Amino acid sequence: MRRLLGSPALGAAVFAAGLLLAWQVLVDQKLISPVFFPSPSRTLEELWDQVASGRLWDPLAATTLRMFYGFALASLLGVVLGAAIGSSRTAREFLAPLLELMRPLPASAIIPPAILFFGLSAKMATIVIAFGAIWPVLLASVHGFANVERLLQDLCAALRLSRRDYLLKVAFPSALPDILAGARVSLAIALILAVVTEMQASQPGLGQNILLAQRTYRSPELYAGVVTLGILGFLINRLLLLIERRVLRWQAAQQ
Amino acid sequence: MPVQMKEDRAVQAAPARGAAVPAVSVRGVSMAFGAERKGPEVLADISFDVSEGEFLCIVGPSGCGKTTLLRLLSGLIRPTAGEIHFHGQRVSGTSRDRAIIFQDYSKALLPWRTVAGNISLSLEACGVPAPERSGRIRALLAKMGLSHTARHYPNQLSGGMQQRVQIARCLAQQPKLLLMDEPFGALDALTRQKLQDEVARIAGEQRTTVVFITHDLEEAIYLGDRVIALASNPGRIAEMVEVGIARPRNQLETREDERFLAHRHHLFGLLQDASFSP
Amino acid sequence: MTRLLRGTAIPLLLIISWEIFSRTGSLPMDTFSRPSAIVAAGASGLADGSLLTATWQTFEAALTGFAIAAVLGIFFGVVLGLAPRLEAIVGPSIDALRPIPAVALIPLTLLLFGFGLKMEASVIAFACLWPILIVTVVAVRGIEPRLLEVSNALELSFAARMRKIILPAALGRITVGLRVAIGISLVVAVTVEIVLNPRGLGYTMIVAQQQLRSDLMYAQLVWLGLLGWGINALLERAVSRWPGAGVPGSDA
Numbered sequence: 020m021r022r023l024l025g026s027p028a029l030g031a032a033v034f035a036a037g038l039l040l041a042w043q044v045l046v047d048q049k050l051i052s053p054v055f056f057p058s059p060s061r062t063l064e065e066l067w068d069q070v071a072s073g074r075l076w077d078p079l080a081a082t083t084l085r086m087f088y089g090f091a092l093a094s095l096l097g098v099v100l101g102a103a104i105g106s107s108r109t110a111r112e113f114l115a116p117l118l119e120l121m122r123p124l125p126a127s128a129i130i131p132p133a134i135l136f137f138g139l140s141a142k143m144a145t146i147v148i149a150f151g152a153i154w155p156v157l158l159a160s161v162h163g164f165a166n167v168e169r170l171l172q173d174l175c176a177a178l179r180l181s182r183r184d185y186l187l188k189v190a191f192p193s194a195l196p197d198i199l200a201g202a203r204v205s206l207a208i209a210l211i212l213a214v215v216t217e218m219q220a221s222q223p224g225l226g227q228n229i230l231l232a233q234r235t236y237r238s239p240e241l242y243a244g245v246v247t248l249g250i251l252g253f254l255i256n257r258l259l260l261l262i263e264r265r266v267l268r269w270q271a272a273q274q
Numbered sequence: 275m276p277v278q279m280k281e282d283r284a285v286q287a288a289p290a291r292g293a294a295v296p297a298v299s300v301r302g303v304s305m306a307f308g309a310e311r312k313g314p315e316v317l318a319d320i321s322f323d324v325s326e327g328e329f330l331c332i333v334g335p336s337g338c339g340k341t342t343l344l345r346l347l348s349g350l351i352r353p354t355a356g357e358i359h360f361h362g363q364r365v366s367g368t369s370r371d372r373a374i375i376f377q378d379y380s381k382a383l384l385p386w387r388t389v390a391g392n393i394s395l396s397l398e399a400c401g402v403p404a405p406e407r408s409g410r411i412r413a414l415l416a417k418m419g420l421s422h423t424a425r426h427y428p429n430q431l432s433g434g435m436q437q438r439v440q441i442a443r444c445l446a447q448q449p450k451l452l453l454m455d456e457p458f459g460a461l462d463a464l465t466r467q468k469l470q471d472e473v474a475r476i477a478g479e480q481r482t483t484v485v486f487i488t489h490d491l492e493e494a495i496y497l498g499d500r501v502i503a504l505a506s507n508p509g510r511i512a513e514m515v516e517v518g519i520a521r522p523r524n525q526l527e528t529r530e531d532e533r534f535l536a537h538r539h540h541l542f543g544l545l546q547d548a549s550f551s552p
Numbered sequence: 553m554t555r556l557l558r559g560t561a562i563p564l565l566l567i568i569s570w571e572i573f574s575r576t577g578s579l580p581m582d583t584f585s586r587p588s589a590i591v592a593a594g595a596s597g598l599a600d601g602s603l604l605t606a607t608w609q610t611f612e613a614a615l616t617g618f619a620i621a622a623v624l625g626i627f628f629g630v631v632l633g634l635a636p637r638l639e640a641i642v643g644p645s646i647d648a649l650r651p652i653p654a655v656a657l658i659p660l661t662l663l664l665f666g667f668g669l670k671m672e673a674s675v676i677a678f679a680c681l682w683p684i685l686i687v688t689v690v691a692v693r694g695i696e697p698r699l700l701e702v703s704n705a706l707e708l709s710f711a712a713r714m715r716k717i718i719l720p721a722a723l724g725r726i727t728v729g730l731r732v733a734i735g736i737s738l739v740v741a742v743t744v745e746i747v748l749n750p751r752g753l754g755y756t757m758i759v760a761q762q763q764l765r766s767d768l769m770y771a772q773l774v775w776l777g778l779l780g781w782g783i784n785a786l787l788e789r790a791v792s793r794w795p796g797a798g799v800p801g802s803d804a
Binding site: 027028030031032033034035038055109112113114115116117119120121122123124125126127128130131132134135136207210211214215218219225226229230232233236238241242244245246248249250252253256 | 554555558559560561562563582583637640641642643644645648649651652653654655656657658659660662663664735738739742743746747748754757758760761764766769770773776777780781783784
Binding site for chain 2: 173174
């Protein structure tokens with residue numbers, strides 16, 4: 020019992036609860052405006068209401084699917100292109116400057132051209148998300164495929180492994196740690212762009228919801244939406260970490 | 275079934291002696307690196323033969339081009355001058371008949387595959403169908419004393435075990451020629467001795483031709499039927515010695531054999547000079 | 553030399569074919585524009601100062617947000633880094649706030665501040681805070697313990713300790729976090745401007761798009777790319793000059 024009382028987990032919970040309590044008191048005492056800072060109880064109430072009435076699931080699903088499709092497309096293309104570019108010195112020489120130029124460009128900067136081509140539509144959103152999310156996983160892929168251990172390449176030559184077998188059985192597993200690290204960044208970008216494109220193009224989803232809530236001054240809904248997005252962000256990152264740990268379990272295996 | 279080499283034309287190189295075609299024939303081989311291969315020569319005019327089933331050790335100081343020579347024999351690189359023939363046919367690339375064991379075992383094994391998986395890679399490359407593979411893997415594991423590690427990952431094993439895995443993987447190819455690049459250099463003395471005996475035994479059983487590279491003179495004499503001493507800068511043959519000690523050898527008695535000591539004395543001086551000569 | 557040639561080959565080819573196909577009519581002007589028009593639009597944008605004004609607005613927001621994040625991040629990072637017990641208590645709350653995508657705060661800050669510099673800087677500050685905070689905590693934790701003992705023995709005040717011992721020792725690693733944050737600040741700034749804030753480069757791009765001025769829009773895009781690349785290059789050079797920066801840290 021004493022250990023529980025002194026444990027950091029309890030302290031953390033108390034601290035968090037304390038912050039929320041202070042906020043609640045400030046709002047209840049009208050020291051801060053409930054229009055801009057709805058109380059935690061009000062926000063929680065709103066969140067609970069959305070869950071109970073089922074109002075939450077459609078926008079949540081819309082945002083998640085949008086993010087996921089864009090991410091999946093970006094990852095697939097990113098790995099395939101990364102494999103092609105990374106495993107060929109000629110390709111790297113021709114394409115490296117182009118890739119490096121794209122690296123510091125903000126992904127959202129592609130939105131105005133995308134609107135020009137596709138209007139304010141769901142298609143625009145998917146393209147923006149895929150285009151923005153491809154870079155981290157593509158660059159990581161190129162790096163991974165370009166840096167396969169020299170001895171392993173020699174081994175494959177000595178075994179006369181076909182190019183296809185080399186790429187699938189040796190280069191790809193070797194590049195996987197890099198690819199997964201890039202994928203995590205790509206997923207984060209996909210979420211951000213999903214929210215952004217929803218706001219931009221009035222596409223259904225959590226992003227559009229919180230923007231509408233702002234316009235109509237429905238701040239508990241706004242805050243509830245932000246919390247939901249935070250939880251979504253947390254969950255997808257955890258999911259990817261879990262997948263990474265499973266796929267790369269050979270890394271953890273030590274004597 | 276051992277894999278047949280792709281080109282089976284009877285292109286014969288003229289054998290040095292009238293009799294059987296040597297397993298390996300090296301003629302006037304030189305190797306230079308650098309831009310357009312015009313840099314300093316790492317190897318200069320090397321010529322020697324290796325008979326079928328012979329255990330040849332090549333010994334020399336660091337930097338004398340031993341590893342380069344091995345890579346030339348495997349076909350990973352091509353000589354700047356000269357020719358290498360394997361069973362009468364010109365070496366122009368790699369072949370599964372010539373297996374190479376690298377010194378840095380940690381980097382030569384696939385870390386994401388288990389021990390069994392690593393051995394399987396060779397079998398997959400040789401086109402062995404899946405049902406047959408598990409049986410062969412089990413046999414190889416048993417032969418190398420690795421049966422209990424089948425499901426382990428390489429980074430869970432000691433250095434000696436990892437090297438055993440590499441050897442097992444090479445044996446899975448059923449090679450006609452085994453090329454070993456200072457395989458025991460990074461291991462402790464005890465493990466080294468155990469593995470020396472194992473390799474000698476296996477090579478003897480299969481009658482595989484072996485080219486074994488080391489900087490350890492005693493290891494070379496202990497293991498080899500013949501020892502070639504290389505001088506450095508550029509790498510060239512300083513001496514060729516027939517060991518002439520009967521097999522099976524053992525760590526204690528062989529190393530006290532008078533022929534062993536005689537060879538050791540003879541080559542020791544040579545290697546000292548060789549490492550200082552320009 | 554061949555490497556340089558090869559690297560520029562494909563971009564040059566793309567630009568040239570872009571220009572040619574545009575002039576033959578295969579690529580419509582209002583969506584694709586053409587390189588010559590883009591360069592012209594860019595040149596005039598620079599000449600009349602509009603591009604630079606917009607750039608300054610974006611920078612202003614980015615730097616303000618970054619500065620706020622840096623001050624808060626380093627201060628609290630040092631405090632939490634020096635007091636691991638405190639970090640254990642506050643940590644989970646930080647971990648709860650961190651996964652919130654900064655862009656989700658756009659409507660929130662709009663509600664609080666309305667359009668303009670303040671809302672943009674707040675979103676940027678939120679986005680930049682976490683990398684700086686975390687890197688600072690790690691950097692402070694990694695300070696050679698003996699240095700801290702020395703500061704204790706000398707009985708320095710908190711401010712003096714920060715200035716003379718803690719910050720210099722942790723600076724190498726902290727600058728890495730700062731570098732990441734600067735990159736983030738620019739990206740978030742442009743994003744907020746594209747979505748709804750009527751100032752800065754992002755906004756000018758949306759305006760150009762709405763006016764169907766594709767040449768201007770692409771010129772601004774290229775300008776943005778050059779800025780991003782230039783800032784990156786500057787940062788890398790600055791890092792290599794800084795004593796101890798870029799080195800994996802001053803930890804034992």
